[in-house]
Amino acid sequence: MEAMQEVVTPSELEQVLARGDVTGYIGIEPSGLLTTAQAFQIARSLRLLHEAGVHMTVLLADWHAYINDKLGTDMDRIKRCGAYLQAAFEAMGVDGERTRYVWASDFAKDDGYWELVVRTLKASSLNRIKRALTIMGREEDESELDSSKIIYPAMQVSDIYYLDVDIALGGMDQRKAHMLCRDVAGKVGKAVKSPVALHFALLPALTGGSVRDDPVAAKMSKSKPDSALLIHDTPEDIHRKLKKAYCPQGELDDNPVTELCRLIVFPNAGELTIRRPEKWGGDMHFTSYGMLAEAYGSGQLHPADLKAAVADALAELQRPVRERFESDPIHEEFAVTQ
Structure with missing residues (x-):
């Protein structure tokens, strides 16, 4: 798939698409305003997968955002941000009829989900889990600050198992979670799928840096507004x-x-x-x-x-997005002071 920097693996993707009735997912933390990089890469990927006949689920990862200390760990704000994300993607032309939006907090009500989290943790070494913390934009040693963070990678892997999807979509910064998901699928003791992993490229911050060498530090980040373009600029x-x-x-x-x-x-x-x-x-x-x-x-x-x-x-x-929110500025509460 030409829009992707990496496909794991191309032959598996061919087989899945040939079979038909294909499902996929992408998880997004409701954590603030969308950067131009994030918004366009996700929207383009969703459109291309729709064209390929894939039914996509966007997981609004509210509990994940809470664990990751986003929006002051205010779950009401995180929920409002999730609604903003959905409106933003629709303004960018993502087909709402072919995209399902679900909340991670809905999973949390199901004992079966937490069984998958525990089984994923049992199937993974502590070092492997800590290495995957970079999916949160965190360094490995940051798990020492807050023990809830250690379950984040297992939650992301379990999201994919729980949704029972064929394809896991994300940026290159999500690669470690997707590889963990594939590697432990046969060890969790349940009948779960090992998904095809599709990874789109990350854009470097306007200040420069190599997203190949250090995707966490070098990518565009809304926490540094002048180093990133935002879709509302x-x-x-x-x-x-x-x-x-x-x-x-x-x-x-x-x-x-x-x-x-x-x-x-x-x-x-x-x-x-x-x-x-x-x-x-x-x-x-x-x-x-x-x-x-x-x-x-x-x-x-x-x-x-x-x-x-x-x-x-x-x-x-970006004009359609700016116009969409001119009369309904729900995004303004998530702006970061420059």
């Missing part, structure tokens, strides 16, 4: 943030501006126009990321011109 906000973004001349690797082109602009808009005065070479028009990468890598395109064009493109792509 005004065109002025987007231009201001991108103007300061890390974008070394001629370099493509770990460049957040070119990655925005590769992962968001071209997949969603299909083209990008660079507006330049004739004395600086005139306008440039690209219809693929490959074309843009060649021009930027060879020095034909200046970072300032690229930033301005990307800001215009993103402002237009």
